[in-house]
Amino acid sequence: MFPSTHCAAGCGRLVLSGSKLCAFHTVEANAEAERLGGFIQNLRIIRDLNAAGLHFEGRDFSGKEFYECDFTGARFSACSFAGTTMTTVFFTGASFFDCDFSQSNLQFLSFAAANAQQTTFEGSTLTSLNFLGAHISNCNFTNVDLYNSRFINAILFNTRFEDCNLKRVNFLKSARTGVTFKLSNTWEAIFEANE
Numbered sequence: 216m217f218p219s220t221h222c223a224a225g226c227g228r229l230v231l232s233g234s235k236l237c238a239f240h241t242v243e244a245n246a247e248a249e250r251l252g253g254f255i256q257n258l259r260i261i262r263d264l265n266a267a268g269l270h271f272e273g274r275d276f277s278g279k280e281f282y283e284c285d286f287t288g289a290r291f292s293a294c295s296f297a298g299t300t301m302t303t304v305f306f307t308g309a310s311f312f313d314c315d316f317s318q319s320n321l322q323f324l325s326f327a328a329a330n331a332q333q334t335t336f337e338g339s340t341l342t343s344l345n346f347l348g349a350h351i352s353n354c355n356f357t358n359v360d361l362y363n364s365r366f367i368n369a370i371l372f373n374t375r376f377e378d379c380n381l382k383r384v385n386f387l388k389s390a391r392t393g394v395t396f397k398l399s400n401t402w403e404a405i406f407e408a409n410e
């Protein structure tokens with residue numbers, strides 16, 4: 216899983232794939248994002264990649280398969296992940312603006328403490344995803360199978376969960392403003408303790 220080498224600056228983080236340094240210590244963060252963004256676009260299956268902390272803008276990653284990859288703290292603007300398959304990918308603390316995860320099949324992903332704005336997951340299967348403490352605003356979860364996903368302590372704003380499968384989905388201690396659940400099985404979701 217991921218490169219196991221630690222950053223040469225001694226910070227304890229793991230190195231970016233193909234580098235001796237982490238995103239925090241490289242002096243070429245933009246060049247590293249360019250290099251790894253191109254690397255991803257040239258592959259169909261991406262495994263064990265560490266791109267934590269990099270900023271990707273306008274990238275088309277649609278249709279790719281990602282396994283055991285680390286994008287912790289990364290930033291994505293206008294990137295497409297449409298039609299992707301992902302298992303065990305870390306987007307912990309990452310931010311997304313105007314991104315597209317529609318028609319994807321994602322399982323065991325961490326979006327804990329992530330920030331997602333104007334991002335769509337429409338028509339996707341999101342199994343056992345973790346949105347713990349995530350900030351999600353103006354996002355679209357229409358026609359999504361969210362089975363066993365967790366939005367515990369998440370802050371949800373102007374976001375649609377229409378025609379979703381919410382079985383075993385946990386919204387405990389989440390804040391929800393302008394959130395719609397039309398045609399979704401909210402009775403199978405968990406909103407309060409002891410339910």
Ligand SMILES: [Zn+2]
Nearest residue numbers: 222226237240
């Ligand atoms: Zn470092």
